Amino acid sequence: MKRELRLAILVAAILMTAFILTVAVTEKSNMNSIREYYSTQQLQKTADSNISLPAPSKDAYEFEANKVTVWIISILWGMAVPAFFLFSGLSARLRKWIDSKTSSFIISAALFFLIYSVYSFLLNLPLDFYSGFIRLHSFGLSNQTFAKWVSDSLISAGISTLIGTIIVWVPYLVIRKSPKRWWLYIGLLSIPAMTFMMYISPLYIDPLFNKYIPLKNKTLETEIYQLLDKTTIGNCQIYGIEKSVDTKQMNAYMTGMFGSKRIVLWDTTMNNLDDKEVLTIVAHEMGHYALGHIWKGILLGGLLTIIGLFIVNKVSLWIIAKSGGTFGFTKLGDIASLPLLFLVFNLVMFAANPIINGVSRYQEHQADTYALELTKDNYSFSSSMIKLHQTSLSLPNPGPVYEFWVYDHPTLKERVDFAASYKPWEKNKPLEFREYIK
């Protein structure tokens, strides 16, 4: 390994340590200021005198600290797993062994991916089990049985391993045929791939985890379709999903494209909120469709993939050039470079998180605006937000660094404050999204 590479690793380690310390300090001071605020009063005043944010429970503080810690560990672990495979020479040895068994490029790439996926799955298992099962039960957030957790984990790892094993030769073939431009071609290919996945997910993948169920509350169903008629969305199905087998938390989401378009309500949401509150949540999801967030997300995702892979290419080539042969391969087109690509990709994604989440927060705010304009029910909007956050043990707001890096939605406090003041219809001002509301 050459001096430049050792130096780069040292600088990265110092930057990461500084980052972790900053997160720790800002989180602590944020929690202290929230505690201090509530020590004088039970409720946090919002701009609307009708609605206040109740004091977070003791569990909410603990869960927040736990979330941040697990987040940091998962970032470091996400880099350590491919780094170990790479720096220990395991990657080159595995490729050599596979090469002694087969001369087919496609089979050897598939076999390498399959074995690497099993290695990565096993090493990630303890953290996944802790974060996805143990701690959710210990905070009383989960209803999931151990058997369901195992089957969900195996199904999701199975799907991604299967897809990766089948297609991994494609990027490697493109890297070999066009070492200078592969990042562009793969980035462009990611757009139809994401569109295809978005179309088939609700039809074939989501039902493997949870059952879609028709809405039992027929009055609510009628009200939802009446609300849908007021939008410009057109054909869109409304489903419930049996999430109560997994969680006590509440949520809703929109998924699918073209004929598979649907808004999906967790049954926990319908069981715990009143109809008016559910309608404001559905209106928010309708906002995502009306404002074209799915196709915008895919186009932006494609653009970010192109830029991201461009950087991955540059950085990976530099690392290989400065590795001095430590890894046992000298070309990016060698399948043994897979852990290197994953490692650099994880680094780039970590750096890009604030951009991706910033865009998401912007779109979520637009969907909130749309929901308020469509329902004009600011009170139910805020009360549903408060209940959703309470059952998820969220604080009104996190520390600034964690928010900037991780939050893909505005904070609870921002959303409730916004709902308290945003009433253009009372001031005879035009609605921001009037063209998307009939």
Ligand SMILES: [Zn+2]
């Ligand atoms: Zn949303």
